[in-house]
Amino acid sequence: MxxxxxxxxxxxxxxxxxxxxxxxxxxxxxxxxxxxxxxxxxxxxxxxxxxxxxxxxxxxxxxxxxxxxxxxxxxxxxxxxxxxxxxxxxxxxxxxxxxxxxxxxxxxxxxxxxxEARTFVLTMPNGTLELRRTKVMTILNATPDSFFPGSRVDLHTGLERAVDAEENGAAFIDIGGASTRPGAAEIGEDEELRRVIPLLRQVRERVKLFISVDTYRAEVAKQALENGADLINDIYGLQFDKEMANVIADYGVPVVIMHMRGTPATMQEYASYDDLMKELHTYFVERVEYALSKGIKENQIILDPGIGFAKLPEHNLEVLRRIEELFTLGFPVLVGHSRKSTMGKILGGVPAEERLFGTVAWTSYLTWKGVHIVRVHDTKPNVDAVKAVEAIREGI
Structure with missing residues (x-):
C-alpha cells in the first residue's frame, strides 16, 4: 500500500x-x-x-x-x-x-x-455541483434524541431550517430520521420513513438545495430518491443493508461512504487502532472496490472518515490533523465535525450548545486543508468561515 x-x-x-x-x-x-x-x-x-x-x-x-x-x-x-x-x-x-x-x-x-488539485463534479437528480471550493451541508435531524437538541426538527421547523440554509449559502441539507449518536438505539424502518419522507417532500417543494438523506436502509434510500433526494449518506458504508449498493447503482446518485466499526450503540467498544490512518485507507479501498463491483461509478463516491464514530478524542484529532492523506484516494472528502464531543472535551466539558465557536474554527481549518464538504448544524457561521478562508487563498 x-x-x-x-x-x-x-x-x-x-x-x-x-x-x-x-x-x-x-x-x-x-x-x-x-x-x-x-x-x-x-x-x-x-x-x-x-x-x-x-x-x-x-x-x-x-x-x-x-x-x-x-x-x-x-x-x-x-x-x-x-x-x-x-x-x-x-x-x-x-x-x-x-x-x-x-x-x-x-x-x-x-x-x-x-x-494534484482536482475538481470533482457531482451529478444529481436536481442538477450538478462542482466541488472546487469547500461546500457546506446543513444537518436536519428529524429525531427526538440527537445529541444536539438544537438540530432536532419537525415538519415546521425543518422547513424553516432548510429555507435558512438556502438563504445563507449552504449547498446541501442532510435529513436524518435515526439518531447515530454514541449509544443510540436502532429504530424500525417504518418509523424512519415516517420521520423522513414527509419532511423531505415538504422541503423539496420549497428549496433548490441539494438534499442528502442520512440512512443506511435501502428502502428508505429508495423512497427518499423517489421523493426528491439527491444523494444518500450511509454511515455503514454500504454494509448494513446489502441492497443499498444496488439502489445507489440503479438511481445513479452520489453516496457518502463513512468509516465506522460496530453500530452506533456499540461503536465506542471498537475504538482501538494500531495505525488509524492506515486503517482508514485500507477500509476505503475495500469499500470503494465493493461499490464499483456493484455498478456504482467512481464519480458517485464521497468518503467520510467518521469523526466520533468508533474513535476516541485522540483519534478524531489525528484524523483532522492528517485529513489530506485521504485526498490521495481520489475521491471527494466530507467531514462531519460539528459540535462533536471531542470539541466539548477540548473546551473543558461544555455541552453541545456551547461548541459553536470551536466548530467554526475546525471548519476554517478544514477549508484551508481543502476538504470538499463540511457537514454542520449551523449554516451562516460556517458558510462565513468558508468564505473568509477561501478569500485568503484565492482572493475575493
Missing part, C-alpha cells in the same frame, strides 16, 4: 515506526522539505532498491536499519522527495519487474495524480 503522509506528523515518530537507525534521524530531518510517500511492508531487497533509486534521483528513503544486512524480511519505506524526484523514481522502478517494484511504481504515480 502506497500513501502520502501528512507533514503534520512528527517525522521522528515515522522513523521509529519503520525501525530506522536513530543515528540517521538528523539526516532525514534535514531532507524533510517536500512530500512524504509511505510504502507499507515490502520485501527487504525491494526496500533496498527503492532507497538506492531514490538517492540516484536526488531524493532519499528511510528503511529498517537491518534492511542492508538482511536480518529483517520486510520493511516499510518512507520516501522524502519532490514531485520531479518521484517521477524519476517511478520511471526507474517501472523497469524492474521483480519484488513488485513495477506495481509500486504505478501506485506512486497514482498517488501523485490524485494529490
Amino acid at each position: 502506497v500513501r502520502l503522509i501528512s507533514k503534520d506528523v512528527d517525522l521522528r515518530e515515522l522513523l521509529n515506526q519503520i525501525g530506522s537507525d536513530p543515528a540517521s534521524y538528523g539526516i532525514f530531518l534535514d531532507k524533510d522539505s517536500h512530500l512524504r510517500v509511505w510504502i507499507d511492508e515490502v520485501y527487504y531487497p525491494a526496500a533496498s532498491v527503492i532507497k538506492q533509486e531514490c538517492l540516484s534521483c536526488g531524493a532519499d528513503a528511510a528503511v529498517h536499519k537491518h534492511v542492508i544486512t538482511g536480518k529483517v524480511e520486510k520493511s516499510s519505506v518512507l520516501i522524502l522527495a519532490n514531485v520531479r524526484q518521484l517521477k524519476c523514481l517511478v520511471d526507474k522502478l517501472r523497469r524492474m519487474p521483480y519484488w513488485g517494484l513495477n506495481q509500486i511504481a504505478d501506485e506512486i504515480k497514482s498517488v501523485l495524480e490524485d494529490r
Whole structure:
C-alpha cells in the first residue's frame, strides 16, 4: 500500500515506526522539505532498491536499519522527495519487474495524480455541483434524541431550517430520521420513513438545495430518491443493508461512504487502532472496490472518515490533523465535525450548545486543508468561515 503522509506528523515518530537507525534521524530531518510517500511492508531487497533509486534521483528513503544486512524480511519505506524526484523514481522502478517494484511504481504515480488539485463534479437528480471550493451541508435531524437538541426538527421547523440554509449559502441539507449518536438505539424502518419522507417532500417543494438523506436502509434510500433526494449518506458504508449498493447503482446518485466499526450503540467498544490512518485507507479501498463491483461509478463516491464514530478524542484529532492523506484516494472528502464531543472535551466539558465557536474554527481549518464538504448544524457561521478562508487563498 502506497500513501502520502501528512507533514503534520512528527517525522521522528515515522522513523521509529519503520525501525530506522536513530543515528540517521538528523539526516532525514534535514531532507524533510517536500512530500512524504509511505510504502507499507515490502520485501527487504525491494526496500533496498527503492532507497538506492531514490538517492540516484536526488531524493532519499528511510528503511529498517537491518534492511542492508538482511536480518529483517520486510520493511516499510518512507520516501522524502519532490514531485520531479518521484517521477524519476517511478520511471526507474517501472523497469524492474521483480519484488513488485513495477506495481509500486504505478501506485506512486497514482498517488501523485490524485494529490494534484482536482475538481470533482457531482451529478444529481436536481442538477450538478462542482466541488472546487469547500461546500457546506446543513444537518436536519428529524429525531427526538440527537445529541444536539438544537438540530432536532419537525415538519415546521425543518422547513424553516432548510429555507435558512438556502438563504445563507449552504449547498446541501442532510435529513436524518435515526439518531447515530454514541449509544443510540436502532429504530424500525417504518418509523424512519415516517420521520423522513414527509419532511423531505415538504422541503423539496420549497428549496433548490441539494438534499442528502442520512440512512443506511435501502428502502428508505429508495423512497427518499423517489421523493426528491439527491444523494444518500450511509454511515455503514454500504454494509448494513446489502441492497443499498444496488439502489445507489440503479438511481445513479452520489453516496457518502463513512468509516465506522460496530453500530452506533456499540461503536465506542471498537475504538482501538494500531495505525488509524492506515486503517482508514485500507477500509476505503475495500469499500470503494465493493461499490464499483456493484455498478456504482467512481464519480458517485464521497468518503467520510467518521469523526466520533468508533474513535476516541485522540483519534478524531489525528484524523483532522492528517485529513489530506485521504485526498490521495481520489475521491471527494466530507467531514462531519460539528459540535462533536471531542470539541466539548477540548473546551473543558461544555455541552453541545456551547461548541459553536470551536466548530467554526475546525471548519476554517478544514477549508484551508481543502476538504470538499463540511457537514454542520449551523449554516451562516460556517458558510462565513468558508468564505473568509477561501478569500485568503484565492482572493475575493
